Amino acid sequence: MLSKKFIRLAAVLFPALLLSACADRSMHDLKSYVDEVKSRKAGHIEPLPEIKPIETFTYISDGRRSPFESQSQGEETAGQNAANGLSPDFNRRKEELESYPLDSLRMVGLLEQLGITWALIQTQEKTIHRVKAGNYLGSNYGQITQISETPVELTEIIPDGQGGYRERQASLALAGE
Structure with a gap:
């Protein structure tokens, strides 16, 4: 028991003794460099x-079209988009x-x-979720329409850039390891 205490004490004191021997208290070289x-x-x-x-x-329109709208865009198409009634819930x-x-x-x-x-869907965090037809996924209001052996088919509702929405078909394929 005494030898273990002695070894521990020596292990602490020996490095401290070595470090103190290397110290130059005058710091002459540091003072000369400064x-x-x-x-x-x-x-x-x-x-x-x-x-x-x-x-x-300063832009003054004087009856001209806005430079921020496309030339083909008009009141007629904007009215049609609003009239189709498609929008996310x-x-x-x-x-x-x-x-x-x-x-x-x-x-x-x-x-x-x-x-x-059911399709097994994995997130970035490696969490696996079980989904079926009718469930939603993705940030564009995507609703799953069909699940088969390779892809999950879904219909997304995306903004059309003219104040309305349109549907877009998308799929999520089976990932290979």
């Missing part, structure tokens, strides 16, 4: 370049997989249970 740096002539810093003010421009409670972009999700398997086909 004095040498302080005695150097100060360098010249060039002034910042002058920033020229940008000339402002904003009152519906969002499902968990709708918080992920579609390209970050992977189909990793297929499961059939009591006549219902």
